Amino acid sequence: MRPNPLLADTDLPLDERGRLICRTDLRVDGLDDVWGSGDCTAVPDLTNPGAYCSPSAQHAVRQAKALGDNVVAVLRGFEPSDYSHRHNGSVASLGLYKGVAQVYGVKIKGFPAWWLHRTYHMSKVPTTRRKVQVLTDWTIALLFKRDVTSLWSMHEPSREFAAIAKGEPPAGRG
Ligand SMILES: Cc1cc2nc3c(=O)[nH]c(=O)nc-3n(C[C@H](O)[C@H](O)[C@H](O)COP(=O)(O)OP(=O)(O)OC[C@H]3O[C@@H](n4cnc5c(N)ncnc54)[C@H](O)[C@@H]3O)c2cc1C
Structure with a gap:
């Protein structure tokens, strides 16, 4: 970071x-x-x-x-309050169906940690509509192989923007 x-x-x-x-x-x-x-x-x-x-x-x-x-x-003329929050722990997924977690000092690994990671993030997805969309997507993904995702935009995030700014056609997603 x-x-x-x-x-x-x-x-x-x-x-x-x-x-x-x-x-x-x-x-x-x-x-x-x-x-x-x-x-x-x-x-x-x-x-x-x-x-x-x-x-x-x-x-x-x-x-x-x-x-x-x-x-x-x-x-409104009041004093601001101090910010304080005790870290609850960490969760991380490691590929499909594996994970690690440390929650309130308790260490968890494997499938339970992966499930905890998914459930925690679902609880933080805003709005019911979005929750249903993400949950549906995750459920459908269970039936198929891994998704293939193009990562070019991570390496060259401004490529498409630069092309359009120069009046050229979008660089494409190779
Ligand atoms: C891969 C990954 C996994 C993570 N996993 C976790 C996790 O499991 N648990 C956890 O608690 N935290 C996790 N984090 C950290 C968490 O995402 C960040 O701590 C959090 O998003 C910080 O929020 P923020 O609002 O400070 O910044 P951000 O969420 O980064 O928001 C900053 C915003 O400012 C915008 N911006 C940047 N520059 C400009 C500009 N010049 N003008 C206008 N807008 C601009 C950006 O586009 C962005 O939308 C993870 C981070 C990464 C990268």
Whole structure:
């Protein structure tokens, strides 16, 4: 993980890794009207003194909500609250039907960890409609072999954009 290099073009306070230095209430260090959250920030982890919140969705989604609440609080003349969340654990899938997980200190591996990984992510998919779409897709995928996916856009993310900007036909998906 590394913060967006765009930050280096600002005059905001950054740490040695290029992360935006924030306070525990998610305001940028030394500034009262600038806020930060998520992967690009260094927010002190109140549950682990001396450390910073890890670059994970677990923190990013909670910080986003806390940041929104704090902005509203300040606009209404109240003090912002400190952000604090104890890391619940990690889950990861390793290919098909295998995974590893450590949840609340309990280590799990193999199929149960893979299932936990899938179930956890399903619980985070927003809206019922989207949940049904993803669940249907996963269920259908059980009946077939692995999908083949073109990865060119990961290696050359701006290729198509550059072609269109030059007035050329889209570069195609080879
Ligand atoms: C492969 C992978 C697996 C992961 N698995 C997990 C996991 O299992 N559990 C977990 O908790 N976390 C996981 N993470 C980490 C998690 O995805 C991030 O911590 C989280 O998405 C950070 O949220 P964010 O809002 O800070 O940044 P992002 O989600 O990266 O959002 C930043 C947004 O800003 C946009 N942007 C960038 N530059 C500009 C610009 N110049 N102008 C306008 N918009 C811009 C981007 O397009 C993007 O939409 C994983 C990450 C990766 C890459």
